[in-house]
Amino acid sequence: MNVELSRRGFLKVGGAGVAATSLGAMGFSEAEAAVAAHVRPLKLANTTETRNTCPYCSVACGVILYAKGDVRKGERAEIIHVEGDADHPTNLGTLCPKGAALKDFIQAPTRLQHPMWRKPGSDRFERISWDQALDRIARLMKEDRDANFVAKNEAGVPVNRWTTTGFLAASATTNETAWATFKVVKALGIVGFDNQARV
Incomplete structure (x- = not known):
């Protein structure tokens, strides 16, 4: 035809x-x-939605984590899906390959979830509480600052420097948190300060 x-x-x-x-x-x-x-129910219908920040680099993209099980009710939550947050001003819902694979990072058996400490002379790490870890860090910082703080240089000019300790800040944070961290570090006199930017 x-x-x-x-x-x-x-x-x-x-x-x-x-x-x-x-x-x-x-x-x-x-x-x-x-x-x-006749559409089947969505796989995310019975999940708990949590907004968070991707931990990988200094871009600080917004992510939405979907978990089965509600921690607030005492249930163990398991992340089953991760996606970019379309309402986040940084990434507008997009994620790089590392951010898109965040579920594997969260569920990795080698992921560090608790403070660990290797005692001097030991060949293994031991789990300690957050209180123990923070108390130890604070004590060691105070001892080092008391011993090595430089109030004045050779000419007698006030410099207020602490050069024997450095500080590495997390870059996946808000501007306000970064500002507060910077102010605390500089108020202590720490000269060596950097962010973990890995873009």
């Missing part, structure tokens, strides 16, 4: 097809309603 179709006729048929498809997509079709009635 030979069908001859002019350019004008082709545009009319194409336009009618686009109009019919658009109306169907907007819910004006009985067939569309019948299909929607």
Whole structure:
């Protein structure tokens, strides 16, 4: 069968097809309603949604973590899906390959979840509490600052420097937290200060 179709006729048929498809997509079709009635429930319907910041680099992209099980109810939560936060001003829902693979990072068996300390002369790390770790860090910092703080240089000019301790800050944070961290570090006199920017 030979069908001859002019350019004008082709545009009319194409336009009618686009109009019919658009109306169907907007819910004006009985067939569309019948299909929607048989859609299976979404896999994320019974999950807990938590917004967070990607921990990988200094861009600080927003992520949404979906977990089965509610920690607030005493249940063990398991992350089953990670996606970019479309409402976050930094990434607008996009994620790099590392951020997209965040679920594997969270569930890795080698992921460090608690403070660990290797005693002098020991060949293994031992788990300690956060209170023990922070108390030890504070004590060692105070001892080092008391012993090595430089109030004045050789010319007698006040410099207030502490050069024997450095500080590495987390870059996946808010501007306000970064500002407060910088102020605390400089108030202590620490000269060696950097962020873990790995972009």
